[in-house]
Amino acid sequence: MKHIEELYQPVLEDCGFIRKQQTEGADNFICYELRADKGRGDYRIYYYQDMFAISSKDFLFYQDCFLECREIDFLSVEYFFSVSGEEFHPYNQLSPNNLRIHIGEEHKLFQAIYHQNIPVRSIEISIMPEFYAQYLRERFPREYINPGESFRHFQSGADFPEMLTLLKQIEYYRGTGLAANMFYEGKVLEAIALIIEKARSIQKNRNTISLTVIDSESLINVVSYIDNHYAFHIPLERLCRISFMGRTKLKTAFKSLMGCTISEYILQKKIGQAQHLLIGTDLSIAEIAKAVGYKRANSFTKQFKKITGLLPREYRGMTKS
Numbered sequence: 001m002k003h004i005e006e007l008y009q010p011v012l013e014d015c016g017f018i019r020k021q022q023t024e025g026a027d028n029f030i031c032y033e034l035r036a037d038k039g040r041g042d043y044r045i046y047y048y049q050d051m052f053a054i055s056s057k058d059f060l061f062y063q064d065c066f067l068e069c070r071e072i073d074f075l076s077v078e079y080f081f082s083v084s085g086e087e088f089h090p091y092n093q094l095s096p097n098n099l100r101i102h103i104g105e106e107h108k109l110f111q112a113i114y115h116q117n118i119p120v121r122s123i124e125i126s127i128m129p130e131f132y133a134q135y136l137r138e139r140f141p142r143e144y145i146n147p148g149e150s151f152r153h154f155q156s157g158a159d160f161p162e163m164l165t166l167l168k169q170i171e172y173y174r175g176t177g178l179a180a181n182m183f184y185e186g187k188v189l190e191a192i193a194l195i196i197e198k199a200r201s202i203q204k205n206r207n208t209i210s211l212t213v214i215d216s217e218s219l220i221n222v223v224s225y226i227d228n229h230y231a232f233h234i235p236l237e238r239l240c241r242i243s244f245m246g247r248t249k250l251k252t253a254f255k256s257l258m259g260c261t262i263s264e265y266i267l268q269k270k271i272g273q274a275q276h277l278l279i280g281t282d283l284s285i286a287e288i289a290k291a292v293g294y295k296r297a298n299s300f301t302k303q304f305k306k307i308t309g310l311l312p313r314e315y316r317g318m319t320k321s
Contacts, residue, residue, distance in 0.1 A: 004047040004128070005030060011069045016061075017043055028180070034059050041119075048181060051131035052188050054170060055124040065114045074104040075132060075151050077191060078124035079167045082308065084115040084275055095272040097307050099163060099259075101154040117279050119318065123171045125191050132192065147192045150199035154259065162194050211253055218243040219257050222250070226262070230269040231293035236262070271307045274300070278316045285312045 008030065009019065016038030020031045032043045041059025055078075078100040085094040088111040094100070104110075114120055127147070137144045170187055173180075211219075222243050226234065236247060239262065243250050254262050270292040277288045289300035304312050 004045075004050055004053050007072065008032075008045060008053075011067065012043060014069075015065055015067060029176075034061075038062060038065075046180065046184060048184060049130070051128055051135060052184075053126045053128075054184055054187075055122075055126065056171065057120050057122045057124070060119045061114055061116055063116045065116075067110070067112045067114070069110050071104040071106065071108045071110045073106045073129050075127045075148060076100075076102040076104065076124060077151075077163060077167075077195070078102070078122050079164055080120075080122045082119040082121040084118035084272070084279075085113045085120075087112040093272065095268055096275070098268065099160050101151055103148060103151050115276075115279075118275065123167045125167070125170075125188055127188060127192070131188070136192070145196055147195060150192075150196045153199040153203060154195070160194075160198060160259075162198075163191065166191055166194065211256075215243075215245070215253065216257070218245070219253055222254065223258065223265075226266060227269065230266050231273075231291065233293075234266065267303065267307070270294075271304060274304060274312070275308075275315070278312055288312065 012019075012032045016035045017032035018035055020033050020042075028046055028048060030045045030047070032045075034041055034043075039059055039061040041057075043059060044056040046054040080094060080096055080098050080100060082096045083094045083098075084096075086092065087094065089109065092100070094112075094114075132147045136147070166187060170184070173183060175183055222239050225239070225242055236250075240247055240250055243253075245253065251262065254265075258265055260268070274288055274292045277283055277291060281288075283291070285301065286297040289297040292300070294300035294303075301312055304310075304315070308315060310318065
């Protein structure tokens with residue numbers, strides 16, 4: 001496999017990033033900065049040999065950026081504090097305050113769009129086969145479990161507060177040298193341990209529900225209905241009729257499939273659309289609140305700040321500054 005540095009460089013350069021001069025004592029750190037004509041902000045990477053990388057994104061593009069590259073085998077867990085965009089193959093809408101789980105496959109084409117003037121801020125752990133298929137197998141030969149199988153149990157957007165806490169600890173860490181190597185390796189091991197345990201719990205819950213093929217198709221219909229009607233009041237009874245399930249089974253099955261509750265999913269859709277309207281239109285806050293289904297602007301404002309950490313006017317001002 002190529003050196004981790006060589007994997008990032010061509011992709012980031014295509015998007016308009018320039019590698020900054022490396023500072024002394026930061027041998028395992030790389031920092032890329034967006035060209036002034038493309039946007040602003042930077043993309044920081046800590047890497048340990050060819051085993052894993054910790055990436056911190058904090059930038060925005062002045063125009064929509066279409067990213068395309070060939071993948072390699074790797075596992076990734078990332079938390080977006082702010083983002084707006086889409087990934088393809090399979091399709092995944094990128095939204096703020098959301099956990100993204102990704103399994104890279106060699107020679108697969110990765111495509112994504114990051115929308116203009118929306119801050120991209122996230123922290124990501126990328127784990128290479130040299131770590132999860134070789135190093136872990138050698139270190140835990142009797143107890144070894146392939147983490148890739150555990151990653152496959154997750155849906156992006158899953159409710160996973162323990163992982164969010166871990167990623168925030170990484171975000172705020174500022175150590176270097178040997179201390180950084182020890183800290184980051186410990187956090188990567190901890191992240192894998194959390195995912196393995198969470199996957200076991202998810203599988204146990206799924207085994208108690210026994211979903212048929214028809215059940216799974218019905219849940220997809222429920223998700224599609226919500227996607228098209230999130231700005232309106234959606235009675236749970238209506239979703240039960242669409243899915244041919246009772247209330248308890250629908251709630252449990254939906255969370256098992258989507259990684260979040262029905263109400264959490266609806267809220268994500270509302271806030272994601274509100275972000276688009278705040279950036280792409282001159283609608284007032286009250287008009288945007290109404291457009292995404294809020295009767296009172298103050299209720300919308302409270303929810304928006306809870307999810308994004310910013311008031312709507314602050315978000316609009318930040319992205320247009």
